[in-house]
Amino acid sequence: MIQVRKLVKRFGLKTVLRGLDFEVQPGEFVALLGPNGAGKTTFLRILASLSRPSLGDVTVAGHRLPGEAAAVRARLGVVSHLPLLYGDLTAEENLRFYARMYNITNHETRITEVLEMVGLENRHRDLVRTYSRGMQQRLAIGRAVLHDPDVMLFDEPYTGLDQDASSMLDEVLKTVAAEGRTVVMTSHDLARAEDLATRFDILSRGVIAASASREQLRQSNLLSFYKEALAG
Amino acid sequence: MEQKPVALKALDALSVILLGITVYLALVFAPTEAVMGDVQRVFYIHVATAWVGMLGFIAAIIPAVVYLRTQNLKWDRVEVAAIEISVVFFFLAIVLGSIWARPAWNTWWKWEPRLTTAAITELLYIAYFMLRQGIDDPDRRARFGAVYTLVAAVSVPITFMSIRWIDRTLHPVVIGGSNPGAEGGFAMTADMRIAFFFALFSFTVIFVDLFWNRIRLGELQEKVEQLKLKVTM
Amino acid sequence: MTVKITEKNRVETVQLSKVGGRNYSNFLRAVGAVVWKDLQAEFRSRELFTAMLVFSLLIILIFNFALDLDIQTRRSVTAGVLWSTFTFAGTIGLNRSMAIEKDRGCLDGLLLAPVDRSAIYFGKVLSNLAFMLIVEVIVLPIYSILYNTNLLQPGLLGVILLGSIGYVAVGTLLSTMSVQTRTRDILLPILLFPVVIPVVIAAVQASNGILTGAEASEIRPWINLLVAYNVIFLAVAFMLFDYVVEE
Numbered sequence: 001m002i003q004v005r006k007l008v009k010r011f012g013l014k015t016v017l018r019g020l021d022f023e024v025q026p027g028e029f030v031a032l033l034g035p036n037g038a039g040k041t042t043f044l045r046i047l048a049s050l051s052r053p054s055l056g057d058v059t060v061a062g063h064r065l066p067g068e069a070a071a072v073r074a075r076l077g078v079v080s081h082l083p084l085l086y087g088d089l090t091a092e093e094n095l096r097f098y099a100r101m102y103n104i105t106n107h108e109t110r111i112t113e114v115l116e117m118v119g120l121e122n123r124h125r126d127l128v129r130t131y132s133r134g135m136q137q138r139l140a141i142g143r144a145v146l147h148d149p150d151v152m153l154f155d156e157p158y159t160g161l162d163q164d165a166s167s168m169l170d171e172v173l174k175t176v177a178a179e180g181r182t183v184v185m186t187s188h189d190l191a192r193a194e195d196l197a198t199r200f201d202i203l204s205r206g207v208i209a210a211s212a213s214r215e216q217l218r219q220s221n222l223l224s225f226y227k228e229a230l231a232g
Numbered sequence: 233m234e235q236k237p238v239a240l241k242a243l244d245a246l247s248v249i250l251l252g253i254t255v256y257l258a259l260v261f262a263p264t265e266a267v268m269g270d271v272q273r274v275f276y277i278h279v280a281t282a283w284v285g286m287l288g289f290i291a292a293i294i295p296a297v298v299y300l301r302t303q304n305l306k307w308d309r310v311e312v313a314a315i316e317i318s319v320v321f322f323f324l325a326i327v328l329g330s331i332w333a334r335p336a337w338n339t340w341w342k343w344e345p346r347l348t349t350a351a352i353t354e355l356l357y358i359a360y361f362m363l364r365q366g367i368d369d370p371d372r373r374a375r376f377g378a379v380y381t382l383v384a385a386v387s388v389p390i391t392f393m394s395i396r397w398i399d400r401t402l403h404p405v406v407i408g409g410s411n412p413g414a415e416g417g418f419a420m421t422a423d424m425r426i427a428f429f430f431a432l433f434s435f436t437v438i439f440v441d442l443f444w445n446r447i448r449l450g451e452l453q454e455k456v457e458q459l460k461l462k463v464t465m
Numbered sequence: 466m467t468v469k470i471t472e473k474n475r476v477e478t479v480q481l482s483k484v485g486g487r488n489y490s491n492f493l494r495a496v497g498a499v500v501w502k503d504l505q506a507e508f509r510s511r512e513l514f515t516a517m518l519v520f521s522l523l524i525i526l527i528f529n530f531a532l533d534l535d536i537q538t539r540r541s542v543t544a545g546v547l548w549s550t551f552t553f554a555g556t557i558g559l560n561r562s563m564a565i566e567k568d569r570g571c572l573d574g575l576l577l578a579p580v581d582r583s584a585i586y587f588g589k590v591l592s593n594l595a596f597m598l599i600v601e602v603i604v605l606p607i608y609s610i611l612y613n614t615n616l617l618q619p620g621l622l623g624v625i626l627l628g629s630i631g632y633v634a635v636g637t638l639l640s641t642m643s644v645q646t647r648t649r650d651i652l653l654p655i656l657l658f659p660v661v662i663p664v665v666i667a668a669v670q671a672s673n674g675i676l677t678g679a680e681a682s683e684i685r686p687w688i689n690l691l692v693a694y695n696v697i698f699l700a701v702a703f704m705l706f707d708y709v710v711e712e
Contacts, residue, residue, distance in 0.1 A: 011369055011370065011371060012305065012369070012370030012371060013370070013458055014461070045712070048577065049576075050576060050577070050712060052712060070579045070580075070581075071579070073577055073579040074579040076577070078573075078577050080573065082570030082573070083569050083570065084570045084571055084573055084574030084577075085569055085571070085574075086502065086565070086569070086571060087506075087568070087569065088506035088509050088510045088512075088565075089502065089505060089506050089509075093502075093505060097498055097501070097502040098574070100494060100495070100497070100498035100501075101495055101498050101578035101579075101580055102579065103494065103579075127509070143574070300705075300708050352659050352662060355658075355659045358655075359652075359655045359656045359659060362652060362655055363643075363646065363652060363656060365648070366646030366647045366648035366649070366652060367645075368647070371712070372645070372712070375708050376642050376645075376646075376709070378708070379638075379642065379705045379708050379709055380639075380642070380656065382701070382705060383638070383639070383660055383705070384659075384660065386697060386698070386701050387635075387659075387660045387662075387663065387698075390663045390693075390694060390697070391659075391662050391663050393663075393690075394662075394666040394667055394690055395666065397670075397686060397687075397690070398666065398670065
């Protein structure tokens with residue numbers, strides 16, 4: 001679903017990603033872990049077609065970036081730590097707006113369905129401005145799955161959420177993953193990632209330093225695997 | 233530290249010599265203008281500085297376009313070099329223009345199309361540098377800089393034209409119109425023409441010299457940054 | 466294209482029309498969506514509109530005392546006062562309109578949609594233009610009442626429309642840049658004003674001509690200039706907008 005070969009990303013003189021290789025099979029849920037400043041967000045923004053690679057090949061959902069960005073965007077759902085929602089619109093209106101941008105024809109039924117899925121069906125006529133952080137984040141996920149994407153990217157979705165909101169988000173994420181979508185999620189919260197992901201990749205010094213599936217990891221625990229990868 | 237290329241050194245020397253000759257031609261060789269007297273001599277340098285300002289303004293367009301196509305920061309340095317030179321020379325042109333305007337039109341400043349356009353261009357440049365200063369990411373800085381350079385390049389000719397039209401349509405032709413310096417104008421003698429065209433020529437060479445030096449300086453700056461980065465890593 | 470998905474043990478279909486193509490109706494739909502979204506949000510909060518309108522009235526108030534707008538002076542400065550007002554009030558509108566996109570990361574949301582970037586540009590141009598025109602249409606009768614003149618003349622309205630288009634065409638491009646800088650609160654007027662000087666010149670001259678009952682032949686060059694400026698800058702912004710939003 002995602003193939004990345006020798007990806008390099010520079011910001012001026014600073015090289016953030018140094019020849020990164022990365023591959024995700026359909027249906028995998030990959031947790032991308034790493035310390036702050038390792039380049040997780042940068043990497044995800046490149047996969048999301050929001051940032052151009054300096055060098056290297058990136059293919060998402062069968063289309064190359066940045067050349068076929070429009071085709072990638074149509075099959076991609078992105079959730080970042082910002083909700084990407086308009087405060088002065090209601091939840092329903094936000095979704096209706098994005099439905100038009102994605103050219104979804106039966107949007108009214110789809111919007112109801114999505115609101116139900118993220119558990120906001122009772123608040124759909126309230127302004128997003130009045131939502132709590134957790135509700136905004138759930139609606140942001142609703143926004144991202146609206147056009148039924150094959151690939152989903154989550155950039156630190158738990159940022160700023162309290163315990164309750166986090167566990168509700170867990171449920172939503174599990175639903176999303178259960179629908180057979182391919183998911184890449186960055187996080188610095190190992191416990192959350194351990195709950196959800198089927199594979200764990202450690203991003204360090206601009207490359208994937210280590211990668212292990214849930215099965216491979218069964219013997220050791222995630223924390224020691226993480227620490228080893230960063231030390232190595 | 234790499235050596236300065238020989239060609240550039242030669243060009244530096246040539247520029248200094250040409251500047252010397254230009255000053256001689258303007259201040260000594262050219263005859264004193266009958267009506268305005270010696271102050272008219274500033275005219276040779278004034279036009280030459282404005283000319284360099286314009287060269288820089290036009291020269292910035294090409295790297296801006298190429299940068300947007302290639303996203304190679306090298307072109308951003310070329311663009312900045314051209315604009316920096318243009319800023320300085322337009323400023324000189326405006327100041328010298330005022331010095332010339334004082335005896336010619338009896339005022340320091342006249343809202344004359346060329347002078348006003350030069351001033352507006354200076355303001356555009358200030359905006360350009362403020363824009364760049366507000367951006368940390370070098371790629372974005374270069375991108376926005378190139379976009380603004382192109383927007384400015386399109387707007388300045390229109391601005392010049394519209395300021396000229398004000399004179400044509402609403403006011404009687406006070407100054408300018410198609411005939412530059414209708415008031416304070418003068419006919420050039422052959423010697424004046426020599427001084428005038430020589431000044432244009434030598435300032436063009438000076439422009440090339442400065443441009444080259446400034447681009448080289450940009451490259452060295454980048455190298456220093458790179459070395460600094462290596463040391464801290 | 467129809468995709469089957471399973472969701473909570475339920476089969477539902479999401480119908481996507483063919484996406485990714487650059488066809489005309491897709492483009493217009495995206496432009497429409499952006500405009501609708503901006504107007505809907507503004508209709509609810511009225512933040513932008515209120516700020517622009519109050520600001521406009523305050524500028525007129527200041528001009529009133531600064532220029533001592535008696536009957537004689539008024540005749541010659543009305544066009545100037547109007548366009549200064551629109552120019553200044555326009556920047557707060559543009560600033561706010563783009564800040565909304567930046568606030569909750571919405572600009573990224575727009576960019577993630579499979580639509581042409583220029584659709585986003587034209588959508589923002591149309592909604593910014595709508596805000597500006599609404600404010601102008603309210604300022605004109607108020608000015609007319611305050612100074613006992615009639616500014617609601619078709620010719621003047623046409624000039625205001627043309628001038629506003631040019632102003633917004635450049636303003637939308639530049640405000641998209643300025644909100645992405647550290648100095649976003651102060652940068653827009655500095656970037657914008659030197660570029661829109663031709664609009665101000667032409668609009669003031671044309672408005673003056675109309676208000677003083679000048680010959681059509683004197684006004685027409687300015688109208689032509691405004692039209693040319695609008696065409697040129699809409700084209701320039703159309704070509705450059707990608708570089709302002711894409712990384």
